[in-house]
Amino acid sequence: MPADAAGGSGGLLLPALAALLAGAIFLVDTLTPLDTAIAVLYVAVVLIAATRLGQNGIIATGVTCISLSLLSFFIMHGDAYNFEAIIRCGVGITAIMVTTLLSVRNHVSNASLKSQAALLDLTHDAILVRNANDTIIYWSRGAEELYGWLRAEAVGQNIVSLLKTVFPIDPNDIVAQVETTGRWDGELRHTRKDGTPVIVASRWALLRDKRGRPVATMATNTDISDRKRSEEKLALARAELRRVVDAIPGMVWSADAHTGALLFVNARWSDAGWRTADLGADWWSVAHPDDCPQLKDMWARALESGHPFESSARMRHADGSYRWMLVQCTPLRDETGQIIRWYGINTDIEDRRAAEDALHQTQAELAHMTRLTTLGELTASIAHEVNQPLAAIVTNGEACLRWLRRAEPDVDEAQSSVERIIANGRRASDVISRLRAMSRRGEPQQAPVRINDIIEETLPLVERELFHHRVELRLDLTPVLPPVLADRIQLQQVLINLVLNAAQAMDGTPDGSRQLTISSGIETSASDAPMVTVAVCDSGVGVDAASLSQLFNAFYSTKPDGMGMGLSISRSIIEAHTGRIVATRNAEDGMTFQVSLPAIKESMP
Amino acid sequence: MISPPSQRLPPSGGAEPFVIIVDDDASIRESLSSLFRSVGLRVELFASTAEMLQAKLPDAPRCLVLDIRLPGLSGLDFQDQLGKSDNTMPIIFMTGYGDIPMSVRAMKAGAADFLTKPFRDQDILDAVASSLEKDRLRRETDRAHASVETLYQSLTAREKEVMALVSSGLMNKQVAAEIGLSEITVKIHRGNVMRKMAARSLADLVRMAGTLGLPTDRK
Numbered sequence: 001m002p003a004d005a006a007g008g009s010g011g012l013l014l015p016a017l018a019a020l021l022a023g024a025i026f027l028v029d030t031l032t033p034l035d036t037a038i039a040v041l042y043v044a045v046v047l048i049a050a051t052r053l054g055q056n057g058i059i060a061t062g063v064t065c066i067s068l069s070l071l072s073f074f075i076m077h078g079d080a081y082n083f084e085a086i087i088r089c090g091v092g093i094t095a096i097m098v099t100t101l102l103s104v105r106n107h108v109s110n111a112s113l114k115s116q117a118a119l120l121d122l123t124h125d126a127i128l129v130r131n132a133n134d135t136i137i138y139w140s141r142g143a144e145e146l147y148g149w150l151r152a153e154a155v156g157q158n159i160v161s162l163l164k165t166v167f168p169i170d171p172n173d174i175v176a177q178v179e180t181t182g183r184w185d186g187e188l189r190h191t192r193k194d195g196t197p198v199i200v201a202s203r204w205a206l207l208r209d210k211r212g213r214p215v216a217t218m219a220t221n222t223d224i225s226d227r228k229r230s231e232e233k234l235a236l237a238r239a240e241l242r243r244v245v246d247a248i249p250g251m252v253w254s255a256d257a258h259t260g261a262l263l264f265v266n267a268r269w270s271d272a273g274w275r276t277a278d279l280g281a282d283w284w285s286v287a288h289p290d291d292c293p294q295l296k297d298m299w300a301r302a303l304e305s306g307h308p309f310e311s312s313a314r315m316r317h318a319d320g321s322y323r324w325m326l327v328q329c330t331p332l333r334d335e336t337g338q339i340i341r342w343y344g345i346n347t348d349i350e351d352r353r354a355a356e357d358a359l360h361q362t363q364a365e366l367a368h369m370t371r372l373t374t375l376g377e378l379t380a381s382i383a384h385e386v387n388q389p390l391a392a393i394v395t396n397g398e399a400c401l402r403w404l405r406r407a408e409p410d411v412d413e414a415q416s417s418v419e420r421i422i423a424n425g426r427r428a429s430d431v432i433s434r435l436r437a438m439s440r441r442g443e444p445q446q447a448p449v450r451i452n453d454i455i456e457e458t459l460p461l462v463e464r465e466l467f468h469h470r471v472e473l474r475l476d477l478t479p480v481l482p483p484v485l486a487d488r489i490q491l492q493q494v495l496i497n498l499v500l501n502a503a504q505a506m507d508g509t510p511d512g513s514r515q516l517t518i519s520s521g522i523e524t525s526a527s528d529a530p531m532v533t534v535a536v537c538d539s540g541v542g543v544d545a546a547s548l549s550q551l552f553n554a555f556y557s558t559k560p561d562g563m564g565m566g567l568s569i570s571r572s573i574i575e576a577h578t579g580r581i582v583a584t585r586n587a588e589d590g591m592t593f594q595v596s597l598p599a600i601k602e603s604m605p
Numbered sequence: 606m607i608s609p610p611s612q613r614l615p616p617s618g619g620a621e622p623f624v625i626i627v628d629d630d631a632s633i634r635e636s637l638s639s640l641f642r643s644v645g646l647r648v649e650l651f652a653s654t655a656e657m658l659q660a661k662l663p664d665a666p667r668c669l670v671l672d673i674r675l676p677g678l679s680g681l682d683f684q685d686q687l688g689k690s691d692n693t694m695p696i697i698f699m700t701g702y703g704d705i706p707m708s709v710r711a712m713k714a715g716a717a718d719f720l721t722k723p724f725r726d727q728d729i730l731d732a733v734a735s736s737l738e739k740d741r742l743r744r745e746t747d748r749a750h751a752s753v754e755t756l757y758q759s760l761t762a763r764e765k766e767v768m769a770l771v772s773s774g775l776m777n778k779q780v781a782a783e784i785g786l787s788e789i790t791v792k793i794h795r796g797n798v799m800r801k802m803a804a805r806s807l808a809d810l811v812r813m814a815g816t817l818g819l820p821t822d823r824k
Contacts, residue, residue, distance in 0.1 A: 384701045388630050391701075391722035395636035398726035402643035410643075417639050424632050467674065 018048040018061070022068060029072040039069035039092025043099045050103035058107060062100030066093050126200070126221040129207075130159045132214060146200075146223055148193030164191040174204075178217065182206045187224070199225045251346040253283070257331070257339040260303050273318020288314035288322050295327065306331055306339050312349065323350040384464050385431040389424035396420045431460070446577070448483040448600055449491065451520050451534050457488075458495045462503075469503040470511050476519035482599035484532045486577050494570040494581075498536040498593045501566065505540030505590065515539045523596060531579070531596040538590040551583050620665030622737045623647035627657055628672040628699070633722075637670060640726055646733065654683045666744055668695045668717065668736035670729070673707055681707065684714050693743075695736035697729065753813045756802045764801070767794040771807070772814035 022045045029038040042065035049061040073089045120127055121141035129138035139154040147154070147163065154162065160171075166189035167174065178184045185203040192198055200221035207216040245252050246267035254264045261281040265274065274286065284295040291313035302309040308330035314322035329344030400417035403410045455477065466473055499516065506514040517537040524530045543551065552571045567583075574581040579597035586592055626637050629652050638648045651657040653675060669687075673680035684696055695717035700707065708719040717739070718732040760768065763784075770780045777795065781788040804810040 387701045387722055389632060391724070392630070392632035392636040394723035395633070395640050395726065399636060399640035399643050402640065402726070406643070413639060413643065417636075420632060420635055420639075424636075427632070 014048055014052050018045045021045050021048070022065065026068045026072060029069070030075050033076075037088040037092045037095075039065075039072065039089065040095045042066075042069060042092065042096045046096060046099045046103055050107060055104050055107055058100055058103045062096055062103075065096045069093055069096065124222075126223075127218065128154075128159065128221065129216050129218045131216050134159050136162070137216060138218075143221070146192075146198065146221065147190065165189070178204055178206050179214065187228075188221070190221075197225075198223055199228045248345065250348070251325070253329075253344050253346070255283070255329075255342040255344065256281075257303075257341055260299065260342075263341070272315075284313075286316050288316065290314075302329065302331075302342075306333075315346065323348055324353045325349060385460055386428050389428040389431075392424040393421050393428075396424070446485050446487050449486050449488050450483050451481055451491075451532050451597070452477050452479075454486075454488065454491050454495060455518055455520060455534065458492045458499070461492070462496055462499045465500055465503050466516065469507060469514065471503050471506055471514045471516050472512075474515060474517040476517055478519075478521045481520060481522055481532050482530065482602055484577075484579075484597040485600050486597060487573075490573045491577075494573050494595060495534065495536070497566040497570050498595075501593075502536050502538035502540060502591075505538050505542070508541045509539060509589070513539060522599065530599045532599045533594055533596045535592050535594040537586065537592040539586075539588075540590045542585050542589065542591045545585075548583060548585065552581070620663045621647055622666035622741065623649055623663065624733055624737075625649045625651065625657060625662070625667060625669045625694075627651045627654055627669065627675065629653060629675055630672070633672070633699075637729075640729070641733065644730060654680075666737050666741040668697060668733055668740055670697045670699060670733070673698045673700045673711065681710055681714070684711065684716065688714060695739050697732045697736060699724070750816050753802075753816050757813075757817055759801050760798060764794050764798050767791060768798045768802070768810065768814065769819045771795055771798070772811045772819055 022042065025038060025041045025045070032038075045065055046058065046061050050058050053061065069089060069092050073085065077085045123140070124142050124145075125140075126143035126146040127138065127140035128136060128143050130136050136154050136157050136159050139149070139151040141151075143154065144150055149162070159165070165171075168186055168188070174184050174186070183203070183205055185201070188200050188202045190198050190200060201224045202222075203220045205218050205220075206214050207218060209215050248266065248268070251268045251272065252264075252266040253262055253269070255262050259281050262279045262283050265279070269275070269279075279286070284299050285292060287295045295311055295313045298309050298311050301307075308328070310326070310328045312324060312326045315325045316322055325346040326349045327344065327346050329342050331339040332341045332343060334340050396417045400414045400421070403414040403417065455475070459473075495518075499518070502516050503514075506516070515538070518534065519537070520532070520534045522530055523533055552567050567581075571581050574595055574597070577597055579595060581593065581595050583591060583593050624637075624641050624646050626634050626641075626648055628634050628637070631652070634650045634652070638650055641648045649657075649660065649662060651660065654671075657669075671680045671683065675683075680698055687693060687696070696711075696715075697718045697720065698708070698711050698716050699720050699722055701722050711719055717736045718728075720729055720732065757765070757768075766784060767780060770783055771777075775783065777788050777791045780786075780795075781791045784791075786794075798804075799810065802810060802813055804813060
């Protein structure tokens with residue numbers, strides 16, 4: 001090794017000793033007339049040098065010793081070469097040369113071994129060799145780094161007690177496996193010098209002697225604590241994800257992109273009594289028999305087209321009951337756009353559907369109730385309308401009798417009375433017909449009607465309310481208007497609602513200034529068909545801008561005891577007639593509600 | 606059946622009694638008109654109270670048959686308005702439905718009757734007959750009052766004083782002591798009072814004093 005060849009900092013003693021020894025041998029060899037091969041002693045100098053010097057140093061030492069032997073020979077026998085002396089010198093030189101060559105060779109093989117051991121030290125893995133008694137006989141630098149003990153501290157210790165090894169299985173089983181196969185690998189838990197735990201991946205190899213007896217076991221340990229930790233984290237994250245998926249209030253599933261078979265279902269499925277194994281590719285078959293064909297068809301089309309789909313169907317549960325589910329699924333594609341999996345979720349919408357049904361039902365009932373309420377408000381008006389002619393009939397009848405019972409019966413007067421009776425009877429009957437039509441339930445029947453007729457028919461029904469609210473009524477009707485296609489009764493209902501609202505809106509304004517104007521007209525525009533309009537304009541309190549936009553919403557009312565259904569129903573009626581109803585605030589007081597209905601061609605009788 | 610009022614009611618002021626009908630419903634007006642005419646009553650028909658107030662009506666006993674709900678001024682408001690004026694007359698209200706608060710208010714304000722349509726002919730004829738009779742009596746009283754008042758105004762201040770004291774039941778001597786005159790002078794005044802007031806007896810004079818609202822009881 002070059003560093004050692006330089007002599008080392010503290011290694012000056014041996015070179016000095018070698019030089020001294022060489023000098024002493026040279027003096028004895030030169031000055032003493034001994035007839036022996038003193039030069040052989042140079043071998044010791046070469047051997048001493050070989051412990052410290054490198055290859056070149058050893059050769060130089062050898063050459064120097066040979067030179068010194070030759071120098072002594074020439075000084076001693078320079079004038080008389082006798083055969084014995086030459087032989088002695090040859091033996092000495094040969095001995096020095098052989099020693100030098102052997103030292104060089106030994107040095108080279110040592111260097112190779114050292115560099116191999118250094119290579120083992122270069123790996124980060126901890127390499128430990130123990131003998132059959134579990135005593136550590138080799139401890140790599142990687143082991144020093146991993147466990148904290150230096151080689152000197154570790155070698156000679158019992159490996160199991162030093163590292164406090166925790167085996168994943170019975171250590172005897174491991175030993176047995178190593179003895180039969182020569183190898184074992186697995187995870188071990190060790191404790192470092194500083195007391196911290198470490199998890200290692202350990203690979204064992206058995207070394208045998210020439211006769212095949214096990215002599216040592218080499219273990220290569222890799223620190224996998226970080227990997228273990230991240231694996232644990234990953235497992236936790238996966239478990240968390242699974243819990244989240246299970247907690248989703250819906251039946252989550254994934255299905256194979258080709259076969260359509262279910263691959264995964266979340267806990268909601270098992271809650272409902274389903275397992276993946278029971279479902280397979282025909283998962284849609286858990287739907288109600290009536291819903292199956294559609295669901296099956298949609299799923300087949302989705303698989304074929306790759307388009308997400310959404311459908312609702314009744315799904316059977318373990319207890320045999322069916323619940324409405326919303327089935328939604330979407331494909332997952334890879335980078336090339338190939339579908340690799342389908343993900344879906346079935347959401348239970350049974351309760352929501354039931355609530356929606358109940359709401360629709362309630363709305364329908366409310367609408368009818370509102371109509372009845374409107375009717376109730378009108379009852380007093382209608383009662384008056386009926387009572388007037390009845391009172392007239394009774395009084396006329398009584399008067400008629402009196403005319404006839406006179407001493408001289410007055411037939412003319414009696415006849416007039418009877419005529420008035422008939423007229424009033426007809427009048428009462430008309431009111432009853434209107435009332436019956438008004439309260440009739442059933443499908444709206446659209447027929448061509450004239451808006452002015454509707455207005456005229458409606459007025460008697462609201463007259464009393466207008467009177468009660470001390471409202472002055474003005475009519476501003478355009479005489480000749482095209483007919484509209486409408487349900488007469490529904491249109492009357494809308495008009496009554498608008499008039500009653502207007503009358504109530506004017507309660508807050510002083511007597512004498514409560515004016516209600518009902519006008520009819522026609523609107524023509526380039527783009528649309530002409531519209532027949534009827535407007536109800538009041539001089540009441542009106543509403544603010546914020547309320548204006550909400551007036552037609554159901555349950556919205558500006559009246560303290562209002563149900564907020566009247567205008568909402570009015571709008572649905574008008575919209576069902578493909579018309580419009582618009583509320584605007586007047587420039588001065590009050591509001592105007594205008595209903596526009598498409599005019600139809602004149603074809604009425 | 607009642608006998609025609611013309612036969613039962615003595616003519617007062619020469620004019621025949623009549624019934625005023627105010628209802629905005631023509632059929633009701635006409636039926637009532639026919640009914641009243643059939644028993645010989647004169648009628649005046651109006652669609653509103655405003656029309657009625659503008660009309661020139663004969664000076665004769667009258668009563669008003671009024672629908673309680675009318676366009677413009679309501680029946681009850683009209684009743685109040687009439688009550689405050691000199692133009693008083695019995696009012697029979699008609700209503701389409703039995704509204705108790707309304708009828709209570711009408712009756713408290715002095716309505717003659719309150720009938721719900723349709724009513725029996727006898728009910729309204731009875732109500733009309735008694736109302737006309739009441740109005741005739743009121744008119745007579747008014748007229749009597751008016752003539753006594755005219756006579757009373759012809760008395761001197763002293764004579765008025767004497768009349769009041771005599772009517773309250775004092776003897777001539779007591780009257781004399783009361784106003785510091787001789788008994789003879791009181792006698793002369795008293796004689797003038799009896800003559801000017803055309804009183805046939807003391808009792809007659811006391812009644813006149815009652816009509817005039819003089820205190821007749823000083824005991």
